[in-house]
Amino acid sequence: MSFLNKIIKSRSEKNGILYAKIVPILGFKPKNISIYEKAFIHSSAKKLDSFGNEVNYERLEFLGDSILGAVISCYLFDEAPHGDEGYLTKMRSKIVSRKNLNQLGEDLNLIDLLISKVSNKHVGKNIHGNLFEALVGAIYLDKGYKFCETFIYSKIIEPHVDLKKLEGKVISYKSLMIEWCQKMHYQFEYQNNEEDGLDGLKYFEVKLFINNENISKAREVSKKKAEEKASRRAYYVLQNHID
């Protein structure tokens, strides 16, 4: 057997087990499973790569932490159009707090995949969050930024981040637009149209008219979502006007 095959073959069985366990956690099929392997190696395992360098999840944790910060920052920038820098920074700290990351890692039971020479009780209380960050780093390397962003949305933002709860304030672009039109004495109208999509689902197309001009439109699976999206698009157009 060739030297390269020897190196690679020894991995395939272990990787097969990891693959089976990680697909349900990720919700997608990894391209390169060996990247994920590193996300679960604790420094106590004293693993080395072919070059004799120590391998553990800490480098991936560094990477994941940065990507997570960028994705959450972009989310907050969009979702909190009125928040100043201080507010955005505070909210980001709340979302990516050690407590929250630990909870996420624990919910996904990432510790089950940990390779360590010490018992799970002795790897530190932040192990769950650290593994979650390392997993984010691995996803970035395997699938790129956009994909990683989708993962973070599905695992953190959609199920857990409730800006209403975090700041005690509802952000609805539709109400923002309505309030603004009323303040400015502009007449507004949401026109909506229901249609059947090619995928068999019903879709709602909503057009927002202000003073009889079509400012924006959006298409979504519910009327409420379509109105919200059209309002948000109108908001962006109008927000670019600075007095």
Place this chain on the structure above:
Amino acid sequence: MSFLNKIIKSRSEKNGILYAKIVPILGFKPKNISIYEKAFIHSSAKKLDSFGNEVNYERLEFLGDSILGAVISCYLFDEAPHGDEGYLTKMRSKIVSRKNLNQLGEDLNLIDLLISKVSNKHVGKNIHGNLFEALVGAIYLDKGYKFCETFIYSKIIEPHVDLKKLEGKVISYKSLMIEWCQKMHYQFEYQNNEEDGLDGLKYFEVKLFINNENISKAREVSKKKAEEKASRRAYYVLQNHID
């Protein structure tokens, strides 16, 4: 004139000036110039958007800071394959230090675009770096992550980041591969082939053979670059083997 046109028209002239000034700084044509306008508004200008919210560069600075952190982290992760988390964190701090960011903003003369009610002497010594971060945030919003990454590479990493200088150590994947082959008593060979590209340039295709097996290949405009890239690809294949 319709209400929307009125809102938008007042911007077009000012935006024309900004556009002319910013294209040489960016090195590309912005899609939506009004995003960039906000990157240069100082809080002292007390600007408001259509909704009566205060507008200044600080929100974009928050966003840019995060994107910058993510891009530099990914760069370091790739370029310093031996660096542990502590090393990567230290290097990132050095690269995105206030001093470096201020220098970058000053080199691009971003302060020339600043809209402020106080004199440039009184906007604080970190204004250059803050404007640079805000500009990165604007580029992200206008063109997306990948594009922003390219901008950061061209403005920071390629001209200014010299890991050799930062850590006093050369990272050459070719030497890593050669050292490793020698240590393992593997026979290695770089085969290279020169060819004319469709663009009229000469290209070098390099194949790295270890024990007569082709491990990786790369095509670049110089033999040195192609060898380095092929070595790096081989390194990644082999690094995935963990003992």
